[in-house]
Amino acid sequence: MADNNCINLVEMNNISKSFGKVIALKNINFRVGSNEVVGLIGDNGAGKSTLIKILMGVYPPDTGEIFIRDKSILLSHYSAKIAHNLRIEAVYQEKALGEKQPLWRNIFLGRQITNGVGFIDTKKEREETEKIMKNLIGFRSKGFNSESRVSELSGGERQGVAIGRAMYFDADLIILDEPTVALSLREVEKVINFIKQVKDTGKSCIMISHNISEEYSVADRFVILDRGEIVGEYKKEDVTLSELISKLVRISGENAEKVGA
Amino acid sequence: MKLKKTALLNARVYKTYAIILVYVVLMGIFMLTAPKAFTDYKIYLAFLSTVPFSLIMALGLTFVIIAGEIDLSFPSSMALSGFIFMYTYIHLKNSIIALIASLLVGVIIGLINGIIVAKIKVPSIIVTLATQFIWAGLAVILSGGIQINIPASRGSLFYNILVGKIANLIPAQSLWAFGLAIVMAFILNRHRFGEHVMFIGDNRATSQMLGINVDRTIIAVFTLNGALASFSSVLLGLEYVTWWPTQGPGFLLITIAAVFIGGTSIYGGEGTMLGTVIGAFIVGSITAGVVASGAAGFWTQLIVGVVMLFAVLFNTLIKGKQS
Numbered sequence: 001m002a003d004n005n006c007i008n009l010v011e012m013n014n015i016s017k018s019f020g021k022v023i024a025l026k027n028i029n030f031r032v033g034s035n036e037v038v039g040l041i042g043d044n045g046a047g048k049s050t051l052i053k054i055l056m057g058v059y060p061p062d063t064g065e066i067f068i069r070d071k072s073i074l075l076s077h078y079s080a081k082i083a084h085n086l087r088i089e090a091v092y093q094e095k096a097l098g099e100k101q102p103l104w105r106n107i108f109l110g111r112q113i114t115n116g117v118g119f120i121d122t123k124k125e126r127e128e129t130e131k132i133m134k135n136l137i138g139f140r141s142k143g144f145n146s147e148s149r150v151s152e153l154s155g156g157e158r159q160g161v162a163i164g165r166a167m168y169f170d171a172d173l174i175i176l177d178e179p180t181v182a183l184s185l186r187e188v189e190k191v192i193n194f195i196k197q198v199k200d201t202g203k204s205c206i207m208i209s210h211n212i213s214e215e216y217s218v219a220d221r222f223v224i225l226d227r228g229e230i231v232g233e234y235k236k237e238d239v240t241l242s243e244l245i246s247k248l249v250r251i252s253g254e255n256a257e258k259v260g261a
Numbered sequence: 262m263k264l265k266k267t268a269l270l271n272a273r274v275y276k277t278y279a280i281i282l283v284y285v286v287l288m289g290i291f292m293l294t295a296p297k298a299f300t301d302y303k304i305y306l307a308f309l310s311t312v313p314f315s316l317i318m319a320l321g322l323t324f325v326i327i328a329g330e331i332d333l334s335f336p337s338s339m340a341l342s343g344f345i346f347m348y349t350y351i352h353l354k355n356s357i358i359a360l361i362a363s364l365l366v367g368v369i370i371g372l373i374n375g376i377i378v379a380k381i382k383v384p385s386i387i388v389t390l391a392t393q394f395i396w397a398g399l400a401v402i403l404s405g406g407i408q409i410n411i412p413a414s415r416g417s418l419f420y421n422i423l424v425g426k427i428a429n430l431i432p433a434q435s436l437w438a439f440g441l442a443i444v445m446a447f448i449l450n451r452h453r454f455g456e457h458v459m460f461i462g463d464n465r466a467t468s469q470m471l472g473i474n475v476d477r478t479i480i481a482v483f484t485l486n487g488a489l490a491s492f493s494s495v496l497l498g499l500e501y502v503t504w505w506p507t508q509g510p511g512f513l514l515i516t517i518a519a520v521f522i523g524g525t526s527i528y529g530g531e532g533t534m535l536g537t538v539i540g541a542f543i544v545g546s547i548t549a550g551v552v553a554s555g556a557a558g559f560w561t562q563l564i565v566g567v568v569m570l571f572a573v574l575f576n577t578l579i580k581g582k583q584s
Binding site for chain 2: 056058079080081084090092095096097098099100101105109110112114118119120122
């Protein structure tokens with residue numbers, strides 16, 4: 001794709017964000033290259049989700065700027081819809097799908113195939129969903145169809161549907177927020193494979209996870225956030241898994257000391 | 262695996278048709294206990310004349326509850342906008358302007374509810390409990406607590422279009438109610454707006470993340486409910502050519518009961534217009550059925566309660582089977 005020839009798919013400069021007196025992010029500089037999987041690591045409250053929500057247009061930063069494919073984003077008018085139009089998709093744990101709704105409604109929510117007055121082409125949406133299930137996420141002969149409710153799916157399958165949705169809408173960047181929490185090992189493997197698939201098709205990915213070894217197995221680069229600041233950034237070739245873990249242990253040790261003092 | 266799928270499909274279909282079955286059984290019982298009344302078609306025409314008032318409000322309330330909210334203020338919306346209709350009708354002698362004024366009142370009431378719930382994030386049960394008192398109070402103050410009659414309206418074209426008898430038989434308000442039910446069923450199941458309402462009730466965070474304007478949708482749902490209560494108040498005012506200050510509040514519980522008997526989930530995210538239509542007819546038929554069966558009218562509430570409990574238990578059991 002021509003517009004993927006930019007150096008950085010996403011570039012966030014000097015991003016700060018406070019919620020009342022709580023400083024969530026301090027002068028963050030964060031970037032994602034094209035066809036790169038970035039692992040975003042940090043404790044609860046480190047600011048990972050805030051950073052992602054700013055990138056997704058859920059809320060604006062207090063300061064800073066965002067460039068997507070080297071083009072500056074007008075933050076006062078930025079929204080989840082515009083992020084989608086720029087082919088950035090997020091898959092949020094627990095927040096990706098509506099439990100009681102059929103898969104076809106989940107795939108097209110917010111991007112329904114409609115006629116001029118907003119009525120949904122349900123037949124077309126069902127057909128497309130069947131295609132996604134077969135071709136993009138390999139839900140073959142599992143007893144599911146486009147009418148199945150999300151509540152009938154396992155945790156890994158749900159992540160699969162959400163990732164499949166992102167791929168269907170041709171996302172260049174897929175953001176995965178804790179995609180493997182509360183999944184069995186076999187299900188985790190499925191999700192890891194979905195992410196590898198994303199990378200193989202030339203797309204980029206941001207993966208947020210508590211599980212460093214899972215992250216190490218898929219990411220090209222690691223960014224460590226600690227209480228609103230980036231405290232470390234490593235390429236995979238420069239760091240081993242055990243080195244990465246010991247760096248993290250040191251950071252959380254320092255935090256414990258500070259809290260203790 | 263195939264078996265699992267069909268079983269699930271059946272469970273869903275069951276839920277929709279079970280409620281029809283409940284209605285048929287109820288009518289069957291009344292035919293046995295009160296054969297004279299219930300084998301005569303006239304009683305069903307009577308239902309077509311009385312049920313639409315609560316049914317129309319129940320349609321709007323179904324949207325509200327599917328969105329995961331509740332509205333307790335629609336009966337007061339009915340009282341106040343009914344008064345405005347009467348007042349405008351008498352003073353301006355123009356039925357169309359009176360209708361528009363009345364609808365406008367409902368829209369404003371709904372907008373206020375919706376804005377407070379969506380923007381200030383006050384739980385809807387508290388907001389609408391408060392506004393319910395305000396609008397009911399305002400209706401009493403403005404009217405001086407006195408009932409208003411518009412006997413002259415009877416027989417006018419406006420009257421005939423809204424509550425006249427089609428072919429000297431079918432109450433027009435039933436056609437309005439059924440028409441609205443069909444339109445709203447299409448909006449719920451086939452229109453973007455209805456899908457957003459279902460997802461907002463199902464998982465608000467998902468809706469937000471996928472770019473749905475949650476606040477605007479919630480405001481729209483409350484506004485719709487307010488407007489439908491106004492429309493119902495106009496029909497009611499014309500049908501009885503009378504407005505009285507406590508007209509609305511009597512509809513609160515039977516309308517809510519109709520929605521839940523119809524299978525709409527209190528947890529939001531699911532519900533059907535067909536269920537609500539049948540629910541409204543079940544609730545609306547019980548009074549007549551109980552009285553015609555020779556039991557004292559005192560029994561009505563008890564039986565509505567039993568039917569509602571059964572319907573809700575049934576829906577919960579089916580859901581249990583699904584998951």
